[in-house]
Amino acid sequence: MDEIIYTEVPYKEILLLLLGTLSTFLIWKIQYQKEKIKTIENLLSDKKYKLYSELIYIFFDITQGEKIGKTMTQKELLKRLFDIKKDMFLYAPDELFKTFTEWTLQIDKGQTIDQFKTYFKLIKLVRKDMGQIKTKIELDDFMLFYMQSESEYKKFKEIHKW
Numbered sequence: 001m002d003e004i005i006y007t008e009v010p011y012k013e014i015l016l017l018l019l020g021t022l023s024t025f026l027i028w029k030i031q032y033q034k035e036k037i038k039t040i041e042n043l044l045s046d047k048k049y050k051l052y053s054e055l056i057y058i059f060f061d062i063t064q065g066e067k068i069g070k071t072m073t074q075k076e077l078l079k080r081l082f083d084i085k086k087d088m089f090l091y092a093p094d095e096l097f098k099t100f101t102e103w104t105l106q107i108d109k110g111q112t113i114d115q116f117k118t119y120f121k122l123i124k125l126v127r128k129d130m131g132q133i134k135t136k137i138e139l140d141d142f143m144l145f146y147m148q149s150e151s152e153y154k155k156f157k158e159i160h161k162w
């Protein structure tokens with residue numbers, strides 16, 4: 001009579017091999033996704049940095065241009081504002097986006113005094129978005145930074161009843 005030989009299938013070893021392979025794949029996939037997210041975050045951060053830098057530059061170019069003999073034309077101002085708006089729509093958080101809109105409307109209406117306060121709010125939001133979450137800079141700090149003269153700022157506050 002033929003004898004049937006039974007060999008035991010190593011189920012535990014096969015299961016361990018499958019689980020090990022699956023674990024390795026999942027770890028690799030998670031690491032790949034983390035790197036992809038980090039790359040996207042870095043790209044977004046670079047875009048925001050350029051946008052926010054231009055936001056600072058345009059303000060100083062508008063307000064300080066005459067003092068250094070580089071008056072910005074209306075056409076140049078509009079072009080730069082439109083460029084900022086395009087990027088602002090894509091990259092800025094909602095509150096920053098809305099504050100920028102408020103600031104540009106004030107510029108359009110010629111509300112020069114109110115625009116300083118709104119611009120300060122805008123810059124404070126920019127600082128928070130760029131990681132300065134606990135910023136303690138106040139309007140007076142900003143205006144002194146901008147004007148670079150305590151006496152001139154004091155006169156400015158008196159004239160405009162701040």
